[in-house]
Amino acid sequence: MRATVRVYWRLLVAGFRRQSAYLLAAFGGLVANTTFGLLKVAILFATVEAAGGELQGYDVALMSTYIWVSQGLLGSVNLHGGTEIAERIKTGDVAVDFLRPLDVQAASVVTEVGRSLFSLIPRGIPSVLIGALVVGMAAPASPLAYPLGALSVLLGITLSAATVYLLVAAPGFWLVETRGLQVLYMVVSGFLAGLFVPVWLFPGWLQTVAEATPFPAMLMYPVDILSGRADVTAALALLAGQAAWLAGVLLLGQALTRAGRRRLEVQGG
Amino acid sequence: MSDPIIRTHGLTRDFRVRDGLRRRTVRAVDDLSVEVAAGEAVGYIGANGAGKSTTIKMLTGILVPTSGSVLTCGLRPVADRRRLAREVGVVFGQRSQLWWDLPVRESFRILAAIHDLSTEAERRRTDELVDRLEMAEFLGTPVRQLSLGQRMRAEVAAALLHSPRLIILDEPTIGLDVLSKQRLREFLVAERASHGTTLLLTTHDMGDVERLCGRVLVVDRGRLAYDGDLRGLSRTVGAERVLVVDLAASTGDLTGIPGTRHLASEANGLRQRLAFDAEATTAARVLAAVSERAEVLDLTVEEPDIEDVVRRIYASRR
Numbered sequence: 001m002r003a004t005v006r007v008y009w010r011l012l013v014a015g016f017r018r019q020s021a022y023l024l025a026a027f028g029g030l031v032a033n034t035t036f037g038l039l040k041v042a043i044l045f046a047t048v049e050a051a052g053g054e055l056q057g058y059d060v061a062l063m064s065t066y067i068w069v070s071q072g073l074l075g076s077v078n079l080h081g082g083t084e085i086a087e088r089i090k091t092g093d094v095a096v097d098f099l100r101p102l103d104v105q106a107a108s109v110v111t112e113v114g115r116s117l118f119s120l121i122p123r124g125i126p127s128v129l130i131g132a133l134v135v136g137m138a139a140p141a142s143p144l145a146y147p148l149g150a151l152s153v154l155l156g157i158t159l160s161a162a163t164v165y166l167l168v169a170a171p172g173f174w175l176v177e178t179r180g181l182q183v184l185y186m187v188v189s190g191f192l193a194g195l196f197v198p199v200w201l202f203p204g205w206l207q208t209v210a211e212a213t214p215f216p217a218m219l220m221y222p223v224d225i226l227s228g229r230a231d232v233t234a235a236l237a238l239l240a241g242q243a244a245w246l247a248g249v250l251l252l253g254q255a256l257t258r259a260g261r262r263r264l265e266v267q268g269g
Numbered sequence: 270m271s272d273p274i275i276r277t278h279g280l281t282r283d284f285r286v287r288d289g290l291r292r293r294t295v296r297a298v299d300d301l302s303v304e305v306a307a308g309e310a311v312g313y314i315g316a317n318g319a320g321k322s323t324t325i326k327m328l329t330g331i332l333v334p335t336s337g338s339v340l341t342c343g344l345r346p347v348a349d350r351r352r353l354a355r356e357v358g359v360v361f362g363q364r365s366q367l368w369w370d371l372p373v374r375e376s377f378r379i380l381a382a383i384h385d386l387s388t389e390a391e392r393r394r395t396d397e398l399v400d401r402l403e404m405a406e407f408l409g410t411p412v413r414q415l416s417l418g419q420r421m422r423a424e425v426a427a428a429l430l431h432s433p434r435l436i437i438l439d440e441p442t443i444g445l446d447v448l449s450k451q452r453l454r455e456f457l458v459a460e461r462a463s464h465g466t467t468l469l470l471t472t473h474d475m476g477d478v479e480r481l482c483g484r485v486l487v488v489d490r491g492r493l494a495y496d497g498d499l500r501g502l503s504r505t506v507g508a509e510r511v512l513v514v515d516l517a518a519s520t521g522d523l524t525g526i527p528g529t530r531h532l533a534s535e536a537n538g539l540r541q542r543l544a545f546d547a548e549a550t551t552a553a554r555v556l557a558a559v560s561e562r563a564e565v566l567d568l569t570v571e572e573p574d575i576e577d578v579v580r581r582i583y584a585s586r587r
Contacts, residue, residue, distance in 0.1 A: 101355050
């Protein structure tokens with residue numbers, strides 16, 4: 001058990017360090033995040049004001065927190081569907097992964113989480129700071145929101161990595177080319193995760209649709225906890241929801257990997 | 270004798286390939302039954318597409334066989350994949366197991382953690398490999414910046430870090446220059462001498478087989494076409510060896526030596542090439558016959574080319 005923890009910890013650190021090799025790209029991402037953040041400020045602030053200063057519990061300050069925290073998480077929560085393991089399945093490099101005494105799904109998810117955690121440093125945190133300084137934002141009432149929020153961010157990041165593995169990468173054992181799935185994931189996940197508009201502003205039926213997917217748990221939940229929109233009790237319920245989604249997605253991914261291995265036809269060489 | 274380290278029985282793998290709109294089945298490995306004892310060094314040769322890599326992938330649990338059975342290190346490769354991974358080290362010449370954007374040293378650290386080596390074992394083994402493969406100068410370099418020769422050395426070290434009982438090398442010398450090839454071979458010889466590791470190697474390079482392998486398996490369209498030593502292989506297909514002699518003085522063509530065929534004379538007969546059949550005569554006898562007619566300064570014996578041997582085997586089966 002201790003050995004297992006040590007291995008996956010090492011992979012997590014490796015993912016973290018690998019991402020640090022791409023600092024310039026991260027700053028490019030930060031510029032894009034900030035630009036779109038300001039765009040969202042213009043649109044969503046106008047919406048709140050048009051509604052008389054309050055919309056579904058969002059005032060301007062809370063909306064600002066939603067915007068900058070979600071923009072900050074964008075570099076870490078995978079809402080683009082791209083993942084290294086999909087590419088490795090396509091090229092056959094996954095053969096090397098199967099030659100290791102590791103669980104292929106777990107190794108992939110842990111590595112991606114490591115990369116995502118690093119991205120919080122050059123993209124996530126600065127994005128929130130910029131928003132706080134330039135636009136201003138609401139802070140949560142309870143200081144407990146911060147540790148709970150950190151845990152929720154970690155769960156959201158892990159859930160997104162596990163979901164991309166399940167929905168985009170693992171089908172590659174059958175399809176080989178999964179770019180179509182990736183694009184579909186990108187379109188659907190961002191919207192349902194509440195990246196463009198908070199899920200709580202959706203019409204009722206669409207909220208129901210969103211809540212039937214793991215996407216809100218990736219982004220909306222951690223944002224709700226960190227912004228203080230969810231109080232401590234509500235935060236605990238959101239965390240439980242995230243954990244449940246994560247367990248389900250990981251189990252399905254595991255099953256699909258097992259079935260997929262029998263289908264694997266390593267390409268070339 | 271202990272149990273064989275590799276044992277296959279009737280091992281077969283089909284692939285479904287698309288041929289225009291239709292699909293057809295291609296048999297990549299066909300009814301392969303073979304045993305390799307611990308400590309052997311085996312060259313697995315054949316043309317491209319003969320089924321070499323597919324066999325290796327079934328031996329290591331990457332591919333599921335269509336039928337037949339396989340035991341590697343006494344384990345079932347697919348069912349016991351993770352246990353087997355601790356016993357086997359594999360290098361695919363075309364694929365990397367290193368972390369592209371991290372320094373070489375970091376890849377070794379991750380692999381040591383993956384294989385659960387103790388700090389002491391990790392240090393000892395890494396030092397040994399760095400020393401023997403002369404990697405000290407590029408340990409801190411990110412993998413993507415290595416030359417091919419350096420990368421292959423790092424790949425081999427990565428595969429051997431956990432001191433596996435069996436090493437499988439799939440075209441390890443592909444694309445390497447003569448010196449890099451030579452270094453790698455010397456390393457493998459030394460590694461086997463000090464750890465008694467079993468070696469299975471696929472290659473297109475006769476030098477690899479000559480220097481490293483006591484036994485050769487030739488595969489043709491998925492079927493085993495030859496199993497024995499290299500000499501016997503040449504004998505089976507009647508491939509000739511070539512004696513090249515450098516003479517002290519210009520000499521007329523050395524024709525009419527029993528069991529030989531004069532191939533060519535260069536530089537006014539200062540260098541001559543004689544093909545001989547290893548069955549009919551020996552290099553020593555041919556040399557003696559040549560020495561009666563001219564003073565020999567230097568000589569080399571050229572072994573038959575691997576592609577040539579394989580081609581002849583294939584031709585004899587069709």
